[in-house]
Amino acid sequence: MHGAQRCIMPLQHPGSGRYSSISCNPLTSTGEFLFQFELEFLSSRTTGMDVGAVFSFQQMGDRREDGAVWRENLRLADMVEPLGLDGIWSTEHHFTDYQVAPSPTQFLSYMAGRTSRVKLGSCATILPWHDPVRVAEEYSLLDILSNGRAIMGIGRGLGHVEFDGFRVPMSEARDRFVEGARIVMDALETGNLSAKGNHYPIPDRHLRPHPERSFRERTYAAAVSPESFDAVIELGLGLMCVVQKPWEIVQNDFANYRERFLAKHARPAPKSLAVAFVYCDNDAERAKDHAEEYIERYYNITMEHYNLTGEHFANTPGYEYYAKGAKTMKKAGDGGAARFFRELQVYGTPKQCIEKIMHIADVIDADMFAANISYGGLPAEAAEASLRLFAREVAPRLKAASRSKAESSAVSV
Numbered sequence: 038m039h040g041a042q043r044c045i046m047p048l049q050h051p052g053s054g055r056y057s058s059i060s061c062n063p064l065t066s067t068g069e070f071l072f073q074f075e076l077e078f079l080s081s082r083t084t085g086m087d088v089g090a091v092f093s094f095q096q097m098g099d100r101r102e103d104g105a106v107w108r109e110n111l112r113l114a115d116m117v118e119p120l121g122l123d124g125i126w127s128t129e130h131h132f133t134d135y136q137v138a139p140s141p142t143q144f145l146s147y148m149a150g151r152t153s154r155v156k157l158g159s160c161a162t163i164l165p166w167h168d169p170v171r172v173a174e175e176y177s178l179l180d181i182l183s184n185g186r187a188i189m190g191i192g193r194g195l196g197h198v199e200f201d202g203f204r205v206p207m208s209e210a211r212d213r214f215v216e217g218a219r220i221v222m223d224a225l226e227t228g229n230l231s232a233k234g235n236h237y238p239i240p241d242r243h244l245r246p247h248p249e250r251s252f253r254e255r256t257y258a259a260a261v262s263p264e265s266f267d268a269v270i271e272l273g274l275g276l277m278c279v280v281q282k283p284w285e286i287v288q289n290d291f292a293n294y295r296e297r298f299l300a301k302h303a304r305p306a307p308k309s310l311a312v313a314f315v316y317c318d319n320d321a322e323r324a325k326d327h328a329e330e331y332i333e334r335y336y337n338i339t340m341e342h343y344n345l346t347g348e349h350f351a352n353t354p355g356y357e358y359y360a361k362g363a364k365t366m367k368k369a370g371d372g373g374a375a376r377f378f379r380e381l382q383v384y385g386t387p388k389q390c391i392e393k394i395m396h397i398a399d400v401i402d403a404d405m406f407a408a409n410i411s412y413g414g415l416p417a418e419a420a421e422a423s424l425r426l427f428a429r430e431v432a433p434r435l436k437a438a439s440r441s442k443a444e445s446s447a448v449s450v
Contacts, residue, residue, distance in 0.1 A: 086404045088432040089124025090117050090424065091160060091312060092144070095335065096134040097414035103137045109417050113410065113424060114148055117155060120428035123436075124156040124188070126312070126407045129163055132202050135342035141190075142175040149183035158188030160277055160312055160407060161259045164221070165194055165213035166203045169237055172217070173224040177248045189225075189252055190277055190310070191218055192259035193268070195359070196343050211355040212236065215268050218258070222272070225252045257310045262358035266290060270297050275307035278401045280314075280381050291401045308404035311397050314382040315408035316415070317427040321386050328384035331413035333375040338413070340366075340374075383408070387430035394435060406435065 092110045096103055117125050127144045130136035138144070141159035149157055157179065162172060180187040193214035194200060200207040216234040224230050224244045232239040257277040258269040269276055276294060278287065291309070298306035314332050318324035340346070346367050350360040366374050383393045394406055408427060411420040 086398060086406050086435055087123035087156065088435050089122050089126055089156065089158070089405070089407045090114070091126040091128065091407045091409040092138075093128040093130075093136045093409060093412065094138045095338070095412050095414075096137045097334075097338070098134045099414060106137055110411060112417075113420060115151060116421070116424060117428075118152045120425065122155065122428050122432055124158055124405070124407065125152070126158045126160050126190075128160055130196070130342070131166075131199050133198060133342050135196075135338055142179050145187070146179050146182050149179065149186065155186065156188050157183050157186050158257075158310075158407070159190040160279070160310070161190035161192035161257070163192050163194040163199070164217040165205055165210045166199065167217070169217040169220040169224075169232075170230055170239060170242075173221045173230065173244055174246075176221070176252065177225060177244060177246050180252075181246055181249060185250060187252075187255070189221075189256045190259065191221070191256065191274075192277075193265060195356075197347070197349055198342070198344075207349075207356070208354045209236065211264055211268060215271065218268075218272050218274075222252065222256065224248075254307065260290075260294075262356070264355050264358065266294055270294060270301060273298070273302050275309060276401070277310045277312065278397075278403070279312045280397060281378060282381075284381075284396075284400055288400050295402070306402075309401045310405045310407065311394075311401055311403040312407045312409065313394075313397065314384075314412055315390065315410055315423065315427060316384040316419075317387055317390050317423045317431060318384075319386060319426065321389065324384045324386065324389075327415065327419065328379055328382065331415040332379045332382050332384070333413075335413035336375040336378045387426060387434075390427065390431045391434050394431070395438075 090113070092114055094106055094110050096106050114125055125145065125148050127141040128136055128138050129141050130138050141162055145157040145159065148155075164172065176187055176189050191214075193210045194207075197207055200210070205213070213236050216232070216236050220230070220232045220234070220237055220239065225248045228244050228247045230239050230242040230244055254275075257275045258265070258272065259277045259279060260266045260269050261279075261282065266276075276291070278291075282290075295306045314335065316324050316327050316332070318327070345359070346363045348363075350356045350363055353360075369377075383390050383397075385393070397403065398406065410424045410427070411417075415423075
């Protein structure tokens with residue numbers, strides 16, 4: 038979500054399966070965008086991925102009851118498995134219109150009883166706001182209720198309004214995240230709870246229900262700032278990328294992550310999870326119009342919720358990256374930053390969506406993609422039409438690429 042002195046955005050070449058990059062300086066001296074085209078072709082990805090849908094329950098303050106927002110999203114969530122997608126995902130946020138999504142595990146447990154095949158993942162449970170004992174219990178139970186379909190996503194949090202609401206000092210977020218993550222991961226691995234940390238001293242206890250299989254290869258941590266990347270590497274977890282930074286920076290971040298992960302753990306880093314906003318339409322112009330209105334509206338309410346241009350980041354240890362970002366965004370202005378964020382997302386015809394997702398997967402080495410399909414006040418009928426088209430024409434192509442590679446490998450052997 039952050040502006041930058043220089044960024045790279047992909048330019049689609051219809052029919053070629055390739056991208057050039059657009060080098061852009063967000064602001065000139067006249068306050069306008071300056072674009073420079075560079076012919077840096079990126080070959081499209083040859084491996085596929087699991088494809089799911091994210092539900093964030095965004096309330097746009099349009100006088101709808103929160104219950105109506107939930108019922109609308111539940112109706113869409115019920116379509117995911119019949120449409121052939123691979124996963125249902127949920128976010129966690131509190132106290133504002135930004136997202137009325139207080140409990141990923143409760144929503145996913147509900148969906149576990151309404152589905153039989155899809156994976157059920159969080160993106161993400163914010164550990165500093167919770168007792169790690171309860172987090173471990175809830176994920177162990179979710180995994181049993183879903184017959185082993187649970188995927189755990191964790192994060193350290195960014196919203197000052199949320200930290201204040203939970204009476205947790207934001208300055209303690211990183212330490213609480215690392216300490217809490219170790220407790221949760223160890224408990225889900227061994228079935229035992231015990232810790233002597235600064236924030237969560239826990240006597241020896243058994244985790245009940247006892248976990249039935251390891252979460253090590255199905256846990257992802259959200260990371261945007263260098264501080265979060267450091268923590269994820271330390272914990273040995275997979276990365277969740279919520280698309281919001283210039284691709285040039287993201288590519289460097291993930292290359293550095295893979296290199297440091299291998300050095301620390303003597304094994305390759307896990308494949309990543311990509312999360313992006315999606316609007317799919319056979320009419321490219323209509324897709325662009327919807328993206329301009331609803332993805333940019335989502336961005337603006339995000340700015341309000343996180344107060345991303347606020348001064349508080351400068352005085353909060355562990356959030357120095359966001360303090361720098363606040364200054365950059367003030368210079369760029371709301372309109373320029375919103376347009377930049379929108380261009381990073383996935384919208385257009387099915388073909389354009391496929392190319393953009395393959396590009397994202399290439400950059401971050403992802404084997405899972407979660408599409409946020411209801412956001413920014415997007416009308417329910419438009420969200421449903423986008424979801425249906427995405428499931429019918431985009432997801433099968435992304436999954437078929439994986440099968441094609443597997444078949445090719447089998448022949449070569």
